[in-house]
Amino acid sequence: MSIIALPFKVILIALDFTIWFLTFGWVKFLIHQMGKNKVRSVPMGSTPSHRWATAAKEKGGFMTLPFPDEPEVNTIYALSKRAFGKWGSSKCMGTRTYLGQKTEKVKEFGETKWKTYDEVGEMANKFGAALRHKGLEPAPNTTDLKQLKTPCSLAIFENTCSEWMISAQGCFTQSIIVTTIYATLGMEAVIDAVKDCNIKALLCNKKDVKKIMDRIKEMPSLKVIVYTEDMCAPGQRIATPGGSNGVSIYSFDQFVEMGDVSKYPPTPPKPETCAVIMFTSGSTGKPKGVVVTHKNLLATVAGAIHSLGVKLGQDVYLGYLPLAHILELMAEFSMLGFGCQICYADPKTLTTTGAYPIGALEQYRPTIMAGVPKIWDVIKKGVQAKVANSSPVARFLVNTAIQYRSFCFSNGMDTPLFKALVFKKFAKVVGGRLRLAISGGGPLNTEVQLFVRTAFGCPLFQGYGLTETCAGLSMQDPSDLRTGIAGVPLTSCEVKLESCPDVTDKAKLPYLSTDKRDVDGNRVHGRGEIMVRGANISKGYYMMEDKTKEEWTKDGFFHTGDIGQFMEDGSLRIVDRKKNLVKLKGGEYIAIENMEMAYGNSSFVDAIGGGICCYGDGDMDRPVALMQLNKPIVMAWAKKAGSSKSWDELKTDKALYEAVLTDLNNEGKKAGLSNLEKLKAVAFLYVPWTPESGCLTAANKLQRREVIAQFEKEFLAVKEKGIF
Numbered sequence: 132m133s134i135i136a137l138p139f140k141v142i143l144i145a146l147d148f149t150i151w152f153l154t155f156g157w158v159k160f161l162i163h164q165m166g167k168n169k170v171r172s173v174p175m176g177s178t179p180s181h182r183w184a185t186a187a188k189e190k191g192g193f194m195t196l197p198f199p200d201e202p203e204v205n206t207i208y209a210l211s212k213r214a215f216g217k218w219g220s221s222k223c224m225g226t227r228t229y230l231g232q233k234t235e236k237v238k239e240f241g242e243t244k245w246k247t248y249d250e251v252g253e254m255a256n257k258f259g260a261a262l263r264h265k266g267l268e269p270a271p272n273t274t275d276l277k278q279l280k281t282p283c284s285l286a287i288f289e290n291t292c293s294e295w296m297i298s299a300q301g302c303f304t305q306s307i308i309v310t311t312i313y314a315t316l317g318m319e320a321v322i323d324a325v326k327d328c329n330i331k332a333l334l335c336n337k338k339d340v341k342k343i344m345d346r347i348k349e350m351p352s353l354k355v356i357v358y359t360e361d362m363c364a365p366g367q368r369i370a371t372p373g374g375s376n377g378v379s380i381y382s383f384d385q386f387v388e389m390g391d392v393s394k395y396p397p398t399p400p401k402p403e404t405c406a407v408i409m410f411t412s413g414s415t416g417k418p419k420g421v422v423v424t425h426k427n428l429l430a431t432v433a434g435a436i437h438s439l440g441v442k443l444g445q446d447v448y449l450g451y452l453p454l455a456h457i458l459e460l461m462a463e464f465s466m467l468g469f470g471c472q473i474c475y476a477d478p479k480t481l482t483t484t485g486a487y488p489i490g491a492l493e494q495y496r497p498t499i500m501a502g503v504p505k506i507w508d509v510i511k512k513g514v515q516a517k518v519a520n521s522s523p524v525a526r527f528l529v530n531t532a533i534q535y536r537s538f539c540f541s542n543g544m545d546t547p548l549f550k551a552l553v554f555k556k557f558a559k560v561v562g563g564r565l566r567l568a569i570s571g572g573g574p575l576n577t578e579v580q581l582f583v584r585t586a587f588g589c590p591l592f593q594g595y596g597l598t599e600t601c602a603g604l605s606m607q608d609p610s611d612l613r614t615g616i617a618g619v620p621l622t623s624c625e626v627k628l629e630s631c632p633d634v635t636d637k638a639k640l641p642y643l644s645t646d647k648r649d650v651d652g653n654r655v656h657g658r659g660e661i662m663v664r665g666a667n668i669s670k671g672y673y674m675m676e677d678k679t680k681e682e683w684t685k686d687g688f689f690h691t692g693d694i695g696q697f698m699e700d701g702s703l704r705i706v707d708r709k710k711n712l713v714k715l716k717g718g719e720y721i722a723i724e725n726m727e728m729a730y731g732n733s734s735f736v737d738a739i740g741g742g743i744c745c746y747g748d749g750d751m752d753r754p755v756a757l758m759q760l761n762k763p764i765v766m767a768w769a770k771k772a773g774s775s776k777s778w779d780e781l782k783t784d785k786a787l788y789e790a791v792l793t794d795l796n797n798e799g800k801k802a803g804l805s806n807l808e809k810l811k812a813v814a815f816l817y818v819p820w821t822p823e824s825g826c827l828t829a830a831n832k833l834q835r836r837e838v839i840a841q842f843e844k845e846f847l848a849v850k851e852k853g854i855f
Contacts, residue, residue: 140531147535147548160543172619172626172701179644179657180627180664181701183619193666194622195402195426197433197468205402206425208303210432210468215252218444218470223248224293225474227494231364233487238362238480240487243494248470251297256397257390258301263398264389265355265379267331269306272401282331282352284308284408288321289336291454292361292475294383296463298334299454301390303425306400310408310420311455313829315822318346320418324410325350327420327674336361337369340380344372355379357386362477402426408673409457409598420673421457421598428464430666431596431603434621435465438606439567441499444470446567449497451476453829458571458594461602462501471499478506482513482560496562503572504579505831507591508731508738511582514560515734516763529553537585541612550588557586565589567609571602573832574705574724577614577802578732584612593617595705599682599689600624601667605703617695617703624665626703628657631694634709635720637805642694642707649696649706656697660709662688713747713754721747721754721808727833729802730756730810735768735791737761741820741827743795744838745810746850753811755849756795757842760815782815791815814849816842 151157172181198204204213228241246254262285270283285302287309289295299309310328312320314336321343324330332355335343340358347353354377363369374380381389400406406425410418435441448466450473452459466473476491483490502510518529532549539546546554558565565587570580571594583591595617596604605626607618620626631642636650644657664687671679682690694707713721726745730736736743740759747754765781768790774781781787796809820826825837839846 139527143528143531143548144535147546150547151539151544154547156545156547159545172697172703174656175625180625180662181620181656181697181703182625183622193430193624194433195430195666197429197436205429206303206400206404207406207428207432207464207468208300208306208397208399208425210429210464211255211300211303212252214468214470215248217248219247219249219252221248221444221470222246222472223251223467224296225472225495226293226361227476227491229362229364231367237485237487240480240494243474246293251293251300254297254387255300256304256392257387258298259304259307259397260390260392260395261386262301262307262332262390263305263395264391265332267305267307269398270308270400270405272306272404282329284310284328284330286310286312286321286324286328286330286333287335287455288312288314288339289334289359290314290361290477291450291452291459292359293473294334294359294361295454296450296467296473298357298383300467303400303406304397305395306398306404308405308408310410311460312410313453313455313822315453315829318342320410322346322349323418324420325353328408331355332357334359334383337363337371337382340371344375344378344380347376347378353378355381357381357383359383400425402429407460409455409460411598419675419678422670422673423601424670427601427667427669428461430623431461431601431621432465432468434603434606434623434667435461436469438608438618438621439465439499439569440609441465441469441471446471446498447495448473448499448501449476449481449491449495450474451478451481451491452501452503455829456572457596457598457602458501458503466499484513492562493559496564498564499567499569500561500565501569501571503831504570504575504728505738505742507568507570507575507579507583508742510560511579511586512734512738512761514557514582514586516761516767519734519764519767533582533585537581540584543612545588554586554588558588561587561589568592569594569606571596574728575614576728576732580614595703597691599669600663600691601669603667604661604663604691607702611702615704616698617705619702620663621665621667623667624663627662627688628659628695628697629662629690630659631709634694634707636707642696646696654699656699656701658696658706659694661691661693661695661703661705663691664688714749715747715754715807716749716752719807721805723747723754723835725802726754726756726799726804726808729799729804730758730795732802733791733794733798734764735761735794739819740816741838742833744820744833744835746835746839746846751811751850754808756810756813757816757838757846757849758791758795758813759819760791760817782817788813788815812849814842814845816845818842 222245224246225243227243230239233239268281268283302309312324334357337358407423408420410420474495480486481490481492532553536546568591590609592607594606596602603621605618605620607616628644630644638650642658644659646658649655692709695705723745731742737759743758745756822829
């Protein structure tokens with residue numbers, strides 16, 4: 132900072148503090164201080180497991196019902212039925228009318244069309260009746276899937292849209308199982324799921340009907356195809372073949388109208404009825420089908436209502452993550468059950484970079500939003516890029532505001548002056564009224580979490596869970612301002628730590644459940660693999676008995692594969708992966724995922740293009756990386772460096788390469804990576820990694836093997852020779 136700028140910074144901060152004090156901001160500060168650590172977990176008697184403090188004290192068992200005074204609301208069907216009756220005329224699901232491509236990368240949208248709770252409930256009941264009319268049967272009340280020989284499951288192979296959720300609700304009206312297939316996966320995934328689960332009916336997009344019919348002979352059980360027209364522009368010509376091989380094809384609206392509820396009234400499921408067979412995105416081999424009951428799902432919903440503080444009948448939720456992913460599915464089940472509005476979009480149209488005339492965030496103005504770490508990183512870097520291209524005065528004001536507000540937030544204060552001058556404009560990026568933002572699906576970078584909280588003025592907190600735990604395992608309290616905290620167990624489960632003597636931290640000490648200190652000297656109540664048991668834990672893997680026995684203990688605990696520690700206040704922190712360590716030439720281990728999270732914070736890394744992929748093995752003494760280069764940041768760097776080179780010329784510029792490598796390693800140093808985790812070399816890539824290309828899973832997690840395979844030339848060059 133220059134000597135000239137320092138007095139102005141001091142004056143601005145002093146003025147802001149004065150306004151904060153005179154407007155009684157100190158009252159909220161005192162309330163914050165008195166409310167610290169109000170949510171925590173506690174040990175359960177003499178056992179090493181922890182539960183949410185209030186649940187452990189008052190309930191004794193696991194919480195399974197979102198409304199304890201209404202014991203009849205014990206399935207997702209019953210929860211939705213309650214919502215349809217309670218909020219009948221209220222808005223339920225909104226979708227913007229897709230008009231076509233404005234440009235190659237920008238979609239054009241028209242008005243938003245809404246369905247009320249009454250309308251959604253009626254469509255769901257009709258859809259379920261139509262499934263029965265076409266020969267589907269209620270699933271038996273058992274989790275012994277060997278007995279599921281009858282056609283009792285609908286497969287959904289479609290992007291997130293209102294029809295997806297209405298179809299699922301329709302299934303539940305008739306105790307029919309929903310089998311999920313990621314829309315970004317290919318036909319092989321569809322064929323496997325249809326054959327494995329004896330699927331008779333399938334929901335897909337109109338654009339995929341021909342692909343399915345071209346392979347129909349490989350799916351002899353499939354007899355009904357229902358298609359949506361989500362993201363199909365008016366007048367767009369899409370070939371839809373007629374039925375053959377005994378297969379009937381219907382539009383979604385046609386199929387709904389076919390349903391006769393008087394002939395096929397609802398056949399409600401039981402709590403132990405299988406609700407969903409969710410196929411994972413397959414980052415570690417062939418996808419596993421996780422078996423989830425209505426009781427499992429509802430227990431997570433019950434936990435969410437305690438942790439999130441959803442405003443019943445008031446909140447607006449943005450639905451854009453894949454519904455075939457457990458995070459989005461559970462979020463929408465909860466929002467629907469609590470009478471909230473669900474607004475549908477897709478990740479590429481959240482802002483004006485992918486949508487015209489405005490992005491979905493600005494259109495819907497959500498109050499609650501869930502995202503994976505990549506989404507929050509993209510939003511952060513988008514804001515930073517705009518700031519980097521602004522005037523020096525604007526950059527000074529923004530940087531001062533962010534630094535000071537970050538300090539204030541960590542101490543329960545706010546910045547009224549900077550909020551009016553800077554952050555009110557930033558808040559518009561996420562719609563202007565976001566009050567709760569949750570991150571799940573992987574570890575969230577500390578700097579990203581701090582930046583989003585600071586820039587948008589709403590708590591961005593972490594949730595932790597897996598498909599096998601119905602997304603919910605633990606959740607950070609929104610008032611907890613720490614970073615890197617996964618929160619406390621939901622009211623529906625308990626968590627314990629199992630010693631991992633063969634896995635060590637960066638100080639070469641094993642993770643033990645008896646540990647009293649972590650590697651940084653913090654007081655802890657044990658370290659080890661996170662084990663979870665409870666009402667929301669799934670029953671196992673579909674038709675994979677050996678794998679189920681391997682991951683579930685006899686007393687019901689599930690092995691997550693993640694290593695964590697209970698902090699001094701009983702909250703959970705994820706610190707490692709049991710099987711994600713790579714041994715280098717000298718026999719030392721490095722943590723690849725932690726490295727990618729740290730290096731991905733560099734502004735030179737293009738998160739939208741896929742981010743960064745780190746690599747190391749037993750023939751190397753230091754790791755290397757492949758990364759997507761961020762063009763706007765590179766051009767801004769060149770301008771600042773006084774270079775007039777074009778983008779193509781900069782791709783092979785040695786000075787740029789050294790600047791990027793230095794910046795990456797600086798980020799690694801800030802994140803506390805070891806010297807062995809310092810990058811030796813990096814290769815720049817310009818072809819984005821996507822789920823469609825196989826370089827990312829459908830949940831936007833990196834597929835390292837596929838990245839290396841597809842960019843083998845660049846990988847070998849950086850591994851063996853470096854770049855320059």
